[in-house]
Amino acid sequence: MKDAIHEELQETKEKISEEIKRYLNKNYQSNIKSLKDISYDKENKEYLSNLETSCMSYDDVIKDICKKDSILEFASPDAIFLKNDIVYFIEFKNAKIFDKYNKEYRMKIKLKLVEGGCIGLYKLANLAGIAVEFSDIIKLKKKYLVVYNSDKATKNANNIRNHLRSKLAMQQYKGTYVEDINIISSTSFDSTYKSKNLWN
Numbered sequence: 001m002k003d004a005i006h007e008e009l010q011e012t013k014e015k016i017s018e019e020i021k022r023y024l025n026k027n028y029q030s031n032i033k034s035l036k037d038i039s040y041d042k043e044n045k046e047y048l049s050n051l052e053t054s055c056m057s058y059d060d061v062i063k064d065i066c067k068k069d070s071i072l073e074f075a076s077p078d079a080i081f082l083k084n085d086i087v088y089f090i091e092f093k094n095a096k097i098f099d100k101y102n103k104e105y106r107m108k109i110k111l112k113l114v115e116g117g118c119i120g121l122y123k124l125a126n127l128a129g130i131a132v133e134f135s136d137i138i139k140l141k142k143k144y145l146v147v148y149n150s151d152k153a154t155k156n157a158n159n160i161r162n163h164l165r166s167k168l169a170m171q172q173y174k175g176t177y178v179e180d181i182n183i184i185s186s187t188s189f190d191s192t193y194k195s196k197n198l199w200n
Contacts, residue, residue, distance in 0.1 A: 148186065
């Protein structure tokens with residue numbers, strides 16, 4: 001009985017992911033961009049990734065949805081890709097997020113996880129015509145990648161301590177809104193995903 005329920009739940013998750021991706025492909029083709037373009041920091045005029053790998057600019061999608069609904073803009077991660085029954089979010093942060101004084105940045109990262117990663121995804125599922133409850137979105141397997149600028153992560157003792165504290169602070173969401181959170185340097189990110197096909 002438990003196996004049957006688990007299998008049914010798995011099929012539901014995969015169906016939701018498939019339908020969301022189908023909707024995005026149909027309605028937001030123009031928002032499929034390279035990770036390099038998505039990672040661009042306009043304020044500092046620099047890229048956090050050099051990858052030409054295609055991905056969906058989730059931030060642009062959410063902005064469009066909020067505009068159409070005439071509601072205040074949600075905070076949302078920069079990119080999204082879906083593989084099988086897992087929804088992946090990517091947030092590029094060109095700042096010293098591990099600085100003990102940079103609590104505002106860390107709060108923004110968490111807010112994007114909750115608003116864009118859950119509420120925004122729920123609205124997207126409804127637009128795709130999927131009959132889901134908000135609880136179904138919470139149950140979806142979601143993984144959150146926070147990519148920080150390698151050049152701004154100084155290797156001194158204080159920064160390492162703050163790095164560990166920040167990771168611990170983010171880990172409180174693991175197993176709740178998301179299945180996993182990974183804080184990764186821009187160098188490691190490019191090395192890990194350079195040969196992976198994220199969107200097609």
